[in-house]
Amino acid sequence: MPICIWNPLEPFMPPARFHLVGVAGSGMNPLAQALLASGCSVSGSDRFLDQGRDLDVLAKLRRAGVRLAPQDGSAVVPGTTAVVVSTAIEPGNPDLAAAARLAIPVLHRAEMLSILAEGRDVCSVRERGLELAPGPEQAPQPGARGEINHSRPPRELIAVAGTSGKTTVTGMVGFLLERLGDDPFVINGGVVAAWESPDAVGNVRPGRGPRWVVELDESDRSLLRFHPDWAVITNMSADHFPLEETQALFTRFAAQVRRGVVGRDDAAEPWRSFRPKIGPDGSRFEYGGARFHVPLLGRHNAENALQAAMLCERLGHSLPRVAEALAGFCGIRRRLEVAGTVRGVTVIDDFAHNPAKIRAAWEAVAPYHRRVLAAWRPHGFGPLASLRDGLRPLFAEMARAGVRLFLLPVFYAGGTAKGAVSSNDLAADLRADGADVEVLSNLDALVARLAAEAREGDAILIMGARDPDLPAAARRLVAALG
Numbered sequence: 001m002p003i004c005i006w007n008p009l010e011p012f013m014p015p016a017r018f019h020l021v022g023v024a025g026s027g028m029n030p031l032a033q034a035l036l037a038s039g040c041s042v043s044g045s046d047r048f049l050d051q052g053r054d055l056d057v058l059a060k061l062r063r064a065g066v067r068l069a070p071q072d073g074s075a076v077v078p079g080t081t082a083v084v085v086s087t088a089i090e091p092g093n094p095d096l097a098a099a100a101r102l103a104i105p106v107l108h109r110a111e112m113l114s115i116l117a118e119g120r121d122v123c124s125v126r127e128r129g130l131e132l133a134p135g136p137e138q139a140p141q142p143g144a145r146g147e148i149n150h151s152r153p154p155r156e157l158i159a160v161a162g163t164s165g166k167t168t169v170t171g172m173v174g175f176l177l178e179r180l181g182d183d184p185f186v187i188n189g190g191v192v193a194a195w196e197s198p199d200a201v202g203n204v205r206p207g208r209g210p211r212w213v214v215e216l217d218e219s220d221r222s223l224l225r226f227h228p229d230w231a232v233i234t235n236m237s238a239d240h241f242p243l244e245e246t247q248a249l250f251t252r253f254a255a256q257v258r259r260g261v262v263g264r265d266d267a268a269e270p271w272r273s274f275r276p277k278i279g280p281d282g283s284r285f286e287y288g289g290a291r292f293h294v295p296l297l298g299r300h301n302a303e304n305a306l307q308a309a310m311l312c313e314r315l316g317h318s319l320p321r322v323a324e325a326l327a328g329f330c331g332i333r334r335r336l337e338v339a340g341t342v343r344g345v346t347v348i349d350d351f352a353h354n355p356a357k358i359r360a361a362w363e364a365v366a367p368y369h370r371r372v373l374a375a376w377r378p379h380g381f382g383p384l385a386s387l388r389d390g391l392r393p394l395f396a397e398m399a400r401a402g403v404r405l406f407l408l409p410v411f412y413a414g415g416t417a418k419g420a421v422s423s424n425d426l427a428a429d430l431r432a433d434g435a436d437v438e439v440l441s442n443l444d445a446l447v448a449r450l451a452a453e454a455r456e457g458d459a460i461l462i463m464g465a466r467d468p469d470l471p472a473a474a475r476r477l478v479a480a481l482g
Helices: 028-037 056-064 094-101 109-118 166-179 243-254 299-314 319-326 355-368 381-400 423-432 443-453 470-481
Strands: 017-021 041-045 067-069 082-085 106-108 156-161 185-187 204-206 211-215 230-233 260-262 277-279 282-287 290-294 337-342 345-350 371-377 404-407 437-439 458-464
Touching: 017 028, 017 094, 028 041, 028 056, 028 109, 028 185, 028 204, 056 067, 082 094, 082 109, 106 109, 109 156, 109 185, 109 211, 156 166, 166 185, 166 211, 166 230, 166 299, 166 319, 230 243, 230 299, 260 299, 282 299, 290 299, 290 319, 299 319, 299 355, 337 470, 345 355, 345 470, 355 371, 355 381, 355 458, 371 443, 381 404, 381 423, 404 423, 404 443, 423 437, 443 470, 458 470
Parallel strands: 017 041, 017 082, 041 067, 082 106, 156 211, 156 230, 185 211, 230 260, 345 458, 371 404, 371 458, 404 437
Antiparallel strands: 185 204, 277 282, 282 290, 337 345
16 A cells, blocks of 8 residues: 655545654654654554653653554554664564564664655555665665655755754754744754643644754664755764764765755864853854854854854845844753752753763853762663773863762663673773762662752753653752752
8 A cells, every 4th residue: 555645744645554663762752743743643662661651752642642552562453554663673572573474564763754854755665574674874775765746845854963962953943943934844852942842742843834854863874864955964973983984974974965064164164263152141152244142051052053053044044033033042851951950059951971962061061160060871881882982081081170970870771782881880990090980879879969969059960861760860859959
């Protein structure tokens, strides 16, 4: 049965039904919302449901119309158009076994997102069984990509990629285009504070205009599935891959962009003369004759804002209007988000999970506080192993600067991942370098320890990705301080 993708807010013809495995994930839950907004029927499963945990994001997906089920294969039923997975889903997953048994095609998340964002018609979905082929970094095979639907208005795809800052820049660009009257469709990995509500997650804006703004993921090279009209490449540093491999990946992606790429070149304007004034109320800078105020902490957010402004200028918007709109941007959840200030102690929740992001958070906060207490949870065994050599000198530098360091055990969401390296191993590295670091057994112990340690004038940074309990721990700490 064909899938026909039309205008983003019109139903697929005939109606399509998709099942998303791992639907609570930061890449999957916005895809589920975008599919719903496009008229599809959507179901989803997640390990958190297996554990009896109804996360806030799952509750909002349910209220939006996503049928939720445990990850036991029960939601993969005859009539399902395709099962959608991310690279994190293991081959032995029960939902994949059910798809194989029912001969239901399996699509990678990036392929489904590219179908939506690029406005393609898929006249037939090639049956792929459990192969999940082509891989996330490969172009789809002939017959699987489909053709552009020329009956709809032309679509303009804007993709945001990069090692750090892409979620914030995606949110900024979407927010700016909304304020500037473009009515964009935005799919982001993080929650835009201005779009969040009791019923809306806040990472998807189902606009009716031709411009689509999408955050792309480089961790599995799946960004290479996209051929956007415009792209922002925020920066490049070692994270999921060594630096040279990362640079080669983004260079290859840039070659697929049809109209233009906004990036960073310190040897060229406007970067060569970029001198933002950074303060506790954000940053200020001039670009193209317009004066910008970014109400977010840190030089890195000034750089994010400059790239968003550069893109909007290339899309035809006047810089004074862009600057006016940007002054109202109140940020992304879990990006230097202040959970509260009690008795002169400020608690900040941040998504930082690699050395560049941890440094950016520290340098944004440190100048305005007597002392920084930094707690970090590694978001996986593999990431900790690959980042260990970069984390060691950074944390040692932070300790020498007076930062009190606290580590939590590696976050484990289930599956067959094995812990070849632990937080205790990283702590041993740091102690060998002369750094004072504590390893706490769980979040309850961390909250109690930080509440006892904090003094007036301190900032407490709680950092890490993937663990949905980190924001709640920050709020509990605020309550404990009171």
